[in-house]
Amino acid sequence: MISGFIFRALEGKIIVAIAMLLGIAALVPALNLLTAPDSALHIPTYAMSLFGKYLCYALLALALDLVWGYCGILSLGHGAFFALGGYAMGMYLMRQIGPRGVYGNPVLPDFMVFLNYKELPWFWYGMDWFVVAIAMVLLVPGLLAFVFGWFAFRSRVNGVYLSIITQAMTYALMLAFFRNDMGFGGNNGLTDFKDILGFQVQADGTRAVLFALSAIVLALCLLISSAIVRSKFGKVLVGVRDAESRVRFLGFRVENIKLFTFVVSAMMAGIAGALFVPQVGIINPGEFAPANSIEIVVWTAVGGRGTLIGPIIGAVLVNAGKSFFTGAFPEFWLYALGSLFIFVTLFLPRGIVGTVQHGFKAREAMKAATDAENGRADVGTVAQTVQAAE
C-alpha cells in the first residue's frame, strides 16, 4: 500500500516535471517574443539560447542516465552519439546555405570548394531534405550504437573495459573527423548556417521555436524513459545493473536488453546533438573529445543517476555554473569542476535528487517503524519500506 503510494508520488513527480518542461516551452519564448525589451519580464534572446543549450545537454544527460543509471553501462562515448546527431543536422544546414556561401557554389559547401572537392561525397546526398537529415540524426547514432553494442555485449565486455573501449570509440571518431579527407570540414567543422526549413537560423522567432522544441523533445524523451523504466522491462533493466549474472541465469537475454537500451539512449543523444547545433551555430570535431563525454557523466552523477529528473537538474546546474565561472573567474572553473567530481563521488554518490529521494524514503521508513510500534501497521509493509529506503 505504502510502496504503491510512493510509486504514485514518483509518477506524479514525472508528470510535474513534464508539465514544467511544457510550461517552459510555452512561457520562455512567449516572454522573449511578446514582451518589450525593457520590461522586467523580458527574457533576452541570448539567455534563451543559452538555456536552450542547457536543455540539449539535459537530454544528453538523460540519455546517459538511461544506460548508466538503469543498466549499469558507464558509457564514456556518449559525446560521440551527440556529435554524430549534430553533424547530421549540420550537414542539412550546410546544404541549405546553397549559393549564399563565400564561393557561391550552389551544391558544394564552402569548405569543399576550399579543399578542391569536385563533387559532393556520396554520404552528403539527400542531406538537403529535412526528413532525410532527421532520419540520419536517429539512424547514424543508433546504427553505431547497435553495431558497437552488438559486438561488445555479446562477448560480455562490461564494467571498466566497456567504459574504456567506448572512450576509444569517441577518440577514434574525433581523430577521424579532424581529417580533412573525411568530407566533414575537418578542423573547422560545419558552421556559418543560414536557414532551417526556410527560416533564418539567427532570427529571434526561429530561436524561440528551437527553444520550445528542445523543451518539448526533452519532455517527450523523459516520458519515453519513464515508460521504459517503469515497465516490466525496466525492472529487468535494473536487475541487469545490480546482478547481471542472476538475470542471465533466470533466462533473460541480457545482451539484447542492454543493446536495446544502448541504442535508444544513443538515439536520444543524437536528437540532443541535432537540437544543439542550430542553436549554437557550429559543430566541430571537438565535440567528440573524450573529456566532453566524461563531463556528461558528471552532470548525471551530480543530479543523481538512477533517477530520471536528476540528470536534467544536474546538467542544467553544472552548465549554469560553467557559464558563470568561465565568465567571471575563468581560471577557477577547472578547479570548481574538478572539486565537483571529487565531492560528488565521495560525499554525494546518489546525486542531488537521489539523496533527497533517499531522505524521503528513509523518513517514510522511520514513520512506518513508529507506526508499527504503535501497532498501526503490519510488519510486512514496514520491512518493505525499510528495504526500499536502503
Next chain:
Amino acid sequence: MTLRFFLRAIFLSLAMALSAPVLAQSGADPKPLIDALAKADFSEAERLIGEIAATGDARAVPTLEAFSEGDLYVRKADGLVFIGKAGEDGLDLIEPITGVSAGKTLKSALTKIKINNNLRRVISSAAGGLTLLSPDRSVRLAAANAVLSSPSAENLDLVETALAKETDPEVKARMTEARAVSVLSSDRSVDEKRDAIRTIKTIGGNDALSILSAVSGSIDASLKGDLDAALAALQSKQKLWDMAQNVWYGLSLGSVLLLAAIGLAITFGVMGIINMAHGEMVMLGAYSTFMVQDLIRDHAPSLFDWSLAIALPVAFLVTGAVGLVIERAVIRFLYGRPLETLLATWGVSLILQQTIRSIFGPTNQEVGNPSWMSGSFPVGGMTITWNRMWIIVFSLTIFFTLLVVMKKSAYGLSMRAVTQNRRMASSMGIRTPWVDALTFALGSGIAGIAGVALSQIDNVSPNLGQSYIIDSFMVVVFGGVGNLWGTLVGALSLGVLNKFLEPSVGAVLGKILVLVLIILFIQKRPRGLFALKGRAVEA
C-alpha cells in the same frame, strides 16, 4: 679555418657545376699565379684561380679564402699580393702560401683586389677541390664525402690525383667511391664505368640508389643491364633496411607507450583504480625535469649533462608524494567502486592541470636535451637517434626493475597479496591501507619518471598528460589487466603495428585503425592478451 668552412666551401663548389676547369698539371708553384692576380681583371682572375686550384697546393686555400672575403691587397710599392687583416693601426700583412707575417702597413699604401659574386663561387669551388689534397685527414674525408654526395665530372681528375696520393685506408675507400661516382657522369670508357657501377653498389643504401638512378637515363645502352641489376639488388636490400627501420620506429614508439603505461599498469592493472590522473603524473614528472634544469642553468651550468639523472629521483619523489596524498585523501574511500574512481581521479586531473597552468602558464616550457641524448648514428641502411635509443633502454630498465620489485621483494609480495585477497592478507598481518597507499605512490612515481623521459621528446605543457592517457589505457587493456608482461608486449606490439600502418594509410588513419583493432580485439578477448586465469577475475 674550421672544418665547417671547408665543408661549406666544398658543397658550394660542387653545387656550381661549371666552375673551376681543373687541369691535371699539379706540382706547379701557385705563388706567381697569386701575384698575377694583382693586375688581373675579373675574367683573368677567374682563369688564374682555376690554375691555382690545378696546382693542387692546399697552402693556397687561406689566400683564396681571404680573396673571397675581400682581404687580399696589392702593395703599391712593389706590386706584390698580401693577405691583410685589420690590426690596431692599419693592416697586418701576411704573405700568401707561406703564411709569414710581413709587418704592418697603412691602408693607404695598399690597393684592394676587387671581388664579385661570380669570383666568390669560383673560389669556393677551387678551395673545395684543393681540400681533397689537404694534409688534414678529417678535411680530406669530408671533401671525399662531399664529392660523393654531389658528383660532377669536373672533379674527376682531381679525385684521381688525390686517390693516388692517399694512404689512409678509410679516406682511400671513400675516395674510391667518390671517383666511381664521378666516373659515371664523365665520358670515360664503358669498362671503367662498369667497374664504377660495381663500386657504387658496394656503398649500398639510399645514396647509392639515388646516384645510380640519376644516371640511368643518360647511360650507354651496353651498361643498361649492369645498371638495372645493381639497382634491383640495391632496392631489395634497401627494402629490408626500410623494414628494419620501421621496426625500430615501432619499438621506439612502443617504448614511449610502455613508459606512459607502466605506471598505469600498477594503479589500474594491479590496484583496479581507473586512474585518469595518471597522465597528469607524467606531466608533473616532466615539469620536475623542467624545474631541475632551470635550477641547474642558474646555479651549476656544468652539471647540465647530469640534469636528467638528477631529475629522475626528484620526479619520482614529487609525483610519488602527490600520489600518496591523492590516495589518502580521495581514493581510499573508493576501493571496489572502479567506475567512481574514474570520476574522482578525473576531477583530480583537472585540478592538477589547472594548478600547473596557473603556476607555469599555458605555454610550452623548454626542456633541453643533454649532449649525450642528441645526434644520431647509422646502422647499416638506417639511422638511429640517440634520444630514441636511450628511451628504449630506459623504459626497459624501468620495466624490469619494477618486475623484480613486484616478484622478488617482500613489499612486492605483500602488494600482490593485498590485491589478490585483501581480507586474507589483512588477517596475515599485512597493513593493507599502507600497502595501498605505497602502491599508488609507486605507480604515480613511475609515471613521474616516465615524464622525465617524455620531456625529452614531447612538448612540456599542462596538456602533456592528456595526450598519453588514452593510449596508456589502451596498452594496459590490450595487454591484459594485472599483468606486467602483458603491458610490455602490448606496448611494443601496438607501437610496431602503428608504424607499419603509417606508411600506407598515414599517421592519423593508422592510429584510428589501431584503436578500431583494439576495440575488436577486446570483443574477442575481453580480458586482454594475457588474462589472469581463475575465478577471482570474474566480477
